[in-house]
Amino acid sequence: PAGHKGFVCLLHGSGGTAANLVNNFEFKQLCKELVNENYGVIVTEAEEATTGVDADGDGKLRWAYTPYDSVTNVDFANIKILTDTFYNRGVTNRSKLRYSIGMSNGGAFSAYLSSLFKYKAGVSYCAPAGTPLALISVTPFQFCMARFDNHENVGPQGNADALSNSNTLTGRGICSKYFIKEHCPLYPERFARRGDITTAKSTAVFNELKSKGYLDSKNYFIGFSGPFVTAYQANPASFPELNSLTALQKLFVVEQIDLSVSDHQMYSDYNKATLQFLDRQCL
Numbered sequence: 001p002a003g004h005k006g007f008v009c010l011l012h013g014s015g016g017t018a019a020n021l022v023n024n025f026e027f028k029q030l031c032k033e034l035v036n037e038n039y040g041v042i043v044t045e046a047e048e049a050t051t052g053v054d055a056d057g058d059g060k061l062r063w064a065y066t067p068y069d070s071v072t073n074v075d076f077a078n079i080k081i082l083t084d085t086f087y088n089r090g091v092t093n094r095s096k097l098r099y100s101i102g103m104s105n106g107g108a109f110s111a112y113l114s115s116l117f118k119y120k121a122g123v124s125y126c127a128p129a130g131t132p133l134a135l136i137s138v139t140p141f142q143f144c145m146a147r148f149d150n151h152e153n154v155g156p157q158g159n160a161d162a163l164s165n166s167n168t169l170t171g172r173g174i175c176s177k178y179f180i181k182e183h184c185p186l187y188p189e190r191f192a193r194r195g196d197i198t199t200a201k202s203t204a205v206f207n208e209l210k211s212k213g214y215l216d217s218k219n220y221f222i223g224f225s226g227p228f229v230t231a232y233q234a235n236p237a238s239f240p241e242l243n244s245l246t247a248l249q250k251l252f253v254v255e256q257i258d259l260s261v262s263d264h265q266m267y268s269d270y271n272k273a274t275l276q277f278l279d280r281q282c283l
Contacts, residue, residue, distance in 0.1 A: 006097030007040035013104030063109035128161035140175035151264035175282035185219035
């Protein structure tokens with residue numbers, strides 16, 4: 001926005017891309033609120049995501065947060081180059097405050113990025129970030145976790161590590177906040193959030209889930225979405241309502257189920273808390 005008060009780098013998770021991020025419903029909600037609060041938004045992607053080459057051979061295409069410098073680490077170097085380019089073009093200037101928000105691997109990268117370049121503040125969703133970093137960083141940092149995160153690199157231990165890292169920062173006199181999203185029941189209109197799924201169709205998908213035993217008596221989804229996705233893929237015709245949706249709409253349904261379970265997904269539930277943290281940190 002013209003006259004923006006600062007800009008925020010938004011960072012995707014493992015296997016993600018810039019395009020994936022800006023088309024994700026939950027991230028789009030955050031983008032809208034950031035712009036509405038007069039922040040600029042920069043979305044880019046990991047070098048491995050752009051090239052499609054797993055440079056470090058870890059089996060994932062994602063951000064690299066070591067080495068911890070902007071000379072030998074191509075991702076830190078790219079962020080610096082992009083930011084300098086925006087300065088040189090007059091899109092923004094060096095007086096503007098800088099922030100980062102990331103999901104999963106992007107959340108961990110947000111911690112290292114905001115610390116290395118001394119951003120005003122950083123935020124991680126569904127990533128505990130680095131325990132060694134919590135011992136040295138001077139950048140205010142917020143953790144937004146998911147209660148039943150089932151990701152192999154997070155889970156209960158990751159949630160506990162995030163809280164520990166937040167406490168370590170606080171104990172060192174560095175502002176840090178910690179939030180954890182709880183699970184919630186599904187409801188018939190939930191899938192209409194996307195905008196291109198009607199309330200009637202959302203209700204039909206909800207009823208299909210209910211009739212097939214995926215929801216308990218209080219409409220909490222039972223377990224995680226994996227078995228449901230496997231059952232659908234094995235016999236799509238047995239899920240006529242879900243099967244009538246487009247591929248992107250089906251993906252959205254699964255994402256919303258994950259969110260209701262409070263599994264490993266970007267979420268917009270704490271957007272206001274995140275905006276407040278960017279604005280005021282712990283003041």
